[in-house]
Amino acid sequence: MPKSKAILNRFRSDGHRITKARENILKIFLASTVPISAAELNSCLVTVNVIVNKTTIYREIDFLKKKEIIRELQFGDGKKRFEKWPDNHHHHLVCISCDSIECIELDGCLEAEESKILRENNYKTINHSLEFEGLCGKCR
Ligand SMILES: [Zn+2]
Ligand SMILES: [Zn+2]
Ligand SMILES: [Zn+2]
Numbered sequence: 001m002p003k004s005k006a007i008l009n010r011f012r013s014d015g016h017r018i019t020k021a022r023e024n025i026l027k028i029f030l031a032s033t034v035p036i037s038a039a040e041l042n043s044c045l046v047t048v049n050v051i052v053n054k055t056t057i058y059r060e061i062d063f064l065k066k067k068e069i070i071r072e073l074q075f076g077d078g079k080k081r082f083e084k085w086p087d088n089h090h091h092h093l094v095c096i097s098c099d100s101i102e103c104i105e106l107d108g109c110l111e112a113e114e115s116k117i118l119r120e121n122n123y124k125t126i127n128h129s130l131e132f133e134g135l136c137g138k139c140r
Contacts, residue, residue: 008026011067021045021050025064028041035073036081038058070083075092075133086103090105091131092104092129093134093136094134095134095135098136100136102136
């Protein structure tokens with residue numbers, strides 16, 4: 001069973017209505033390999049002929065956030081973006097010129113260093129994020 005179908009079944013059994021918008025927004029997030037903004041989500045919806053207003057988009061984003069299907073990310077540009085909850089812990093490369101974003105996994109060494117810093121400063125790790133800002137291949 002595709003992942004989107006399993007999630008929709010779960011929503012249904014929890015008593016949530018499955019609207020065309022909800023179904024398509026879920027599919028877009030699951031299919032996207034990079035974080036997207038609400039505006040980008042809207043353009044994706046338009047290409048599949050699903051026209052919804054801004055309020056609906058933000059309501060659906062909130063809904064998927066609460067259900068822990070997606071998470072919110074904020075980078076140096078202050079824009080909010082959303083991506084599906086990752087199966088693997090990862091980081092982001094952010095292009096300061098064209099706003100493109102890539103998800104990257106670091107090797108064990110830097111990850112170990114991250115946990116060491118938190119441990120040595122007596123921080124209990126809940127979550128951490130580390131982003132790299134620069135110019136992407138197209139912009140440099
Ligand atoms: Zn760029
Ligand atoms: Zn990511
Ligand atoms: Zn990390």
